[in-house]
Amino acid sequence: MKRLIKTLTLSIVSTYAFADSELPDKQAEIPAVSKSSSVEYLKPRSLDTIPDTEFGEKVELGYSLFVNSQQMRGKYVGNEQNCVNCHMQAGMKANAAPLWGAFMAYPAYRSKNDKVNSYAERIQGCFTYSMNGKAPNENSEELVAIAAYSYWLAMGGILDQHGMGDQPVPELSDQEILQGGKREGFKLPDSIVDLYPVDERSKLAGRGYPKLADPEQKPDLTRGKLVYTENCAVCHGENGEGIKGSDGRSYLPPLWGAGSYNWGAGMHRVNTAAYFIYENMPLGKSIQLTEQQAWDVAAFVNSHERPQDPRFKGDVKANAGKYHNHDGFYGKSVNGKTMGDHAYPSGEQVIK
Ligand code: HEC
Ligand code: HEC
Incomplete structure (x- = not known):
């Protein structure tokens, strides 16, 4: 009962509710x-x-x-x-x-x-x-x-x-x-x-993921794929699908595809993924990637399809122009395909 009263009070005080059409960044x-x-x-x-x-x-x-x-x-x-x-x-x-x-x-x-x-x-x-x-x-x-x-x-x-x-x-x-x-x-x-x-x-020291300097060479998908195959696929799968247990849940997370973070997530930015990866991956740090390897593999991971950016309104290029003026592949061409055009559904689209 006490909890119910609290919840009620809170709902009156709380002010923010966003319609799907105005998802903030x-x-x-x-x-x-x-x-x-x-x-x-x-x-x-x-x-x-x-x-x-x-x-x-x-x-x-x-x-x-x-x-x-x-x-x-x-x-x-x-x-x-x-x-x-x-x-x-x-x-x-x-x-x-x-x-x-x-x-x-x-x-x-x-x-x-x-x-x-x-x-x-x-x-x-x-x-x-x-x-x-x-x-x-x-x-x-x-x-x-x-x-x-x-x-x-x-x-x-x-x-x-x-x-x-x-x-x-x-x-x-x-x-x-x-x-x-x-x-x-x-x-x-x-x-x-x-x-x-x-x-x-x-x-506070330790907040966020520590930034890296810009890479010496432009991040490269071919080099990134090599880093991925050698150091990441064992846990995240050949096709970035992660590894599932007998209960059907991923105990090693997918990095692209339907089960991954969507095209609006911070991790889809190549720089943010590079910072995260350089500092934290491969899990256990059996090896330390070079900064260039972290950039290359971050680009490789993020050059694959994933769930749609929930702010998408039917036009990938328009959405990219509005929300994607940063280091990522959304709306760009990879192997002749426009990223985001074949995205998996976003949670906003499927969770009722
Ligand atoms: C796929 C990776 C990923 C997952 C999963 C994830 N986050 Fe995050 N989170 C991020 C990134 C990336 C940032 C922003 C880092 C940046 O942009 O520098 C962030 C930022 C945050 C921040 C703000 C951090 C700060 O210092 O300002 C909070 C709080 C947070 N997340 C909570 C959560 C919660 C709660 C969940 C689960 C419901 C969650 N995150 C799941 C990647 C993730
Ligand atoms: C030994 C297994 C292992 C290896 C090898 C490994 N990872 Fe991971 N990775 C994990 C686990 C486990 C997590 C989740 C961390 C947690 O829950 O503590 C993770 C999380 C991540 C995430 C966070 C985003 C997400 O979708 O969950 C990224 C990005 C990532 N790994 C990239 C890489 C890259 C790139 C490599 C290769 C350089 C790599 N990992 C190698 C086990 C591994």
């Missing part, structure tokens, strides 16, 4: 945070310290949805991905777009649409594009849970880093959690608040 590139070997990354607390409270239940649910997002398949998720595929180690890993770094970076002003994006809206973006799904509403249990989990990771890590390991993470209202930590009203202990000026909070 929530997949903007994160500004670079330079990588440094001397810096100590924030370290989230161990999961067994999640409190046994109503707030703790939300945190736990958020964790569960994040690592096993397939439990939302058909409702909010339209492909084979789990959030953890790109935000590795349950969203804790520095330089793999960790949730703790993200939480402290919102609300964020976007000059492109002259709008402030809340943390909740940024999460919605990954549902729409990376998960090729249909984003949960801001007042949904799922969105609150993932935001609560992110907050808990960030705040526990911050307290520990400053000798307050014995203090519990203060419990906040859902509304506060959904906004994110980059705002005046966000409460930090008095003793450390000066260490986190609001404008600096989006630059």
Whole structure:
């Protein structure tokens, strides 16, 4: 009952609801945070310290949805991905777009649409594009849970880093959690608040994927294919299809095709994929790719068909002109075919 009342209150307060026709661009590139070997990354607390409270239940649910997002398949998720595929180690890993770094970076002003994006809206973006799904509403249990989990990771890590390991993470209202930590009203202990000026909070070391310098040679699909066959196909499949278990779920994620991220996702940009791959792949880092190899294989992976950009209105070239002025293959010709013309359906098209 208590929960029901809360949900109701929240739905009144919540203001944003986008019609399909006006899907905002929530997949903007994160500004670079330079990588440094001397810096100590924030370290989230161990999961067994999640409190046994109503707030703790939300945190736990958020964790569960994040690592096993397939439990939302058909409702909010339209492909084979789990959030953890790109935000590795349950969203804790520095330089793999960790949730703790993200939480402290919102609300964020976007000059492109002259709008402030809340943390909740940024999460919605990954549902729409990376998960090729249909984003949960801001007042949904799922969105609150993932935001609560992110907050808990960030705040526990911050307290520990400053000798307050014995203090519990203060419990906040859902509304506060959904906004994110980059705002005046966000409460930090008095003793450390000066260490986190609001404008600096989006630059926590380890946020996002570390940028690489532009490649010496233009990324090349033939070289990229070679890198892929030698270092990636064993886990992601000869045709990028990933590897499925006996339950029919991918335990090794597909990189293109119907089960992958769609043409609007951040990872479809060649540069973003190159940054991710150079830092995090092949899984376990049995070898370190050169930067050029990371660029080449990122281009190769992203030169294949995948689910349609949900902002598509029937004309690939028009959609490309409007939303794809970046480093990617959407609307471009590969082996005589226009990418996006034969895209798989987007979650927005198939999830009712
Ligand atoms: C296919 C890879 C992929 C998947 C799957 C994915 N994301 Fe993301 N996510 C990204 C990329 C790429 C970015 C933006 C990085 C950039 O542009 O530099 C991002 C950004 C984010 C951010 C903002 C990070 C920041 O520092 O500003 C949040 C929060 C986030 N994702 C949450 C989620 C959640 C929750 C899920 C699951 C529902 C999810 N992501 C699934 C690739 C993915
Ligand atoms: C040993 C197995 C393995 C190898 C080899 C490997 N990967 Fe992965 N890759 C994974 C797993 C597992 C994930 C998901 C990470 C997670 O959930 O922690 C992943 C995630 C990814 C992602 C995130 C996007 C998505 O769709 O999930 C990309 C991109 C990627 N790998 C590219 C590559 C490339 C390129 C190579 C070769 C240079 C490579 N991988 C080699 C296992 C592997």
